Amino acid sequence: MGNISDEATVLSDMNTKQNRYEALVRALHADIYRYAVWLIKDKSIAEDVVQETFLRAWKSLDSLKDEAAAKAWLITILRRENARRFERKQFDTVDIDDVSISDPVAHSEDSMEHREVRMAIASLSEEYREPLTLQIIMGYSGDEIAQQLNLNKNTVMTRLFRARNQLKEILTKQMNYGERANG
Amino acid sequence: MDDLSFRKAVYAEPFTKDAAVIEAAKQDPKKQAFWDEIKQMENELKEAMHIPVPENLAEKLILRQSLDNHTQVKKQRPWYIALAASVMFASVLSVYMFSKGSGNFQDDVFAHMSHVNAEVMKGQQVDLAAMNNKLATFNGSISDEIGEVVSANYCYLNTIKSLHLIIKGENGLTSLFVVPDSITDSVGETFSNASYKGASFLLESAKVIIVGDSESAVNEMKSKAQQALSFSA
Incomplete structure (x- = not known):
């Protein structure tokens, strides 16, 4: 019995995490995407960065204690992901300001x-x-x-x-x- | 409020509720006109910045997460699979070594059942062409009526080369061994030990041995095998 209820708890935790994540995506993806486009000025790169952002968000969803802080939290992740892009592609990225x-x-x-x-x-x-x-x-x-x-x-x-x-x-x-x- | 401070406040926050700004605009129609102009520009900015979001972006983000979750689970596998596999290998090897002299053919069949779980945990699915390739050794062929085969490997049963298929059925996993018909007498039509039930039968030019958890699973696989397998002399 103990095992079954443990398993149920694990499953319900997973469901809760999944539900939280989906709620986060649905509520904020549009604003986060628009923010990314205006920050990056390239729609397809912005979409990639948004994907990375939400993937990281999923991985560390447990660290988000307060749903009210979700927007700021996602923006912080996105800015970091965007900065990472420059570190990664230091040599083969065209300077965006030159093509905008x-x-x-x-x-x-x-x-x-x-x-x-x-x-x-x-x-x-x-x-x-x-x-x-x-x-x-x-x-x-x-x-x-x-x-x-x-x-x-x-x-x-x-x-x-x-x-x-x-x-x-x-x-x-x-x-x-x-x-x-x-x- | 002087003109510059007013402009700064309004530019920084066009819809400000700041009492000093509101008051200054009341006092000075020029300031009010400027403010109205900036509010109008702000509405245009807002509209222009609210660009359309790609269709299905939310679904993509959710899907991407579940895919990544899946690969992560897969990536996490190797260390314990490797451990399980080597434990299995060691135990199969020792069973093999210690039983070789004294054991009979049936015991060897049961000994091979011990690595079934390790094979299955690899999570592979064997395609029909690969199985037919291996069955060619026995002049055999197989059709997809056999069901989902998760492993197909040669193994030695008491020094006789056999092909061991592990098949996923409705009642769990069943093993099917194909051996040459020359060993007809080495294994009974039905046999069992504490954990497994087994059956063997001749199918054209080969002998087929089936081992499973229950008699019903064995019988189910037996009829499937008779449909799916064929051997020519």
Whole structure:
């Protein structure tokens, strides 16, 4: 009898872990994927990194004690996986900043405005793009971004200000150019 | 609030609830207009950043995890399988060595049953072509009616070369030995010891010995073998 109930406990633990993992995937995969795309600026590499991220999450799921911290936990894993990618492929990776002139996330059904806005966001440097992504995609506050990126809040707020300031300039220029071209 | 502080606050957090920002906008229509403009830009940013997620990404992530889990279990196998296999090998060897002089053919058959579990733990499945290749030694052939064969190896029963198949059936694992028909008298039509039941019969030009946990398993395999196996002279 003892064996049967032990086995049942092990099985139910496994089921619980599986259920927890599936709930985590369903709740957060979309935000994590979008975050990865904006961080990496390449959809297929981003998808690979997301796969690695969730695989690591599965392996160390027991270390996640509080479901409310799951998002921050996954972001931390993803940033580490992304950094690992650079260590691994130090010699054969093309510098992403050099090829990011085109739309990183082009879709045929997209409106022209979306494409322009996305290209503008992609043209921001990573130190501006990342906090902006955390704020817009993840709905993070300044304090939360500071904690996630291990920066102080003033630095974060300054980067967010500069990010939007640059975007405004780029988009205004594009609009003026568009008006001139049309007019 | 001065103009620069207002701009900074609004750029950093377009939907801020900061009382000082709200108040400043109330006081100054220019500030309010600027804020509205930034809010509109923010909505555009939000829409543009919410890119579509690949279809089935969630399913892929769940599948990938279960596959990895599976390979991990597989990867973990070797050390204890290796240990189990060497223990089995040592015990089979010693049974073989100590029983060789005195033992009879049936005991040798039972001795071979001791490595059944080790073979099965390898988790292999033997394909039909490989089995037919080995059966060719006995001028035999086999069809897939035999069921799921997890191991097919030559072994020596009291110095006679035989082919030992381990077959997964509804009632567990059954062993089937193929030996030349010349040993007709060495093994009885039915035989048993404390753990196993066995049966042997001639099938065309070969002798087939079946050993299993129960009589019903042996009989089930016997009728399957008669369907699936054939031997030409």
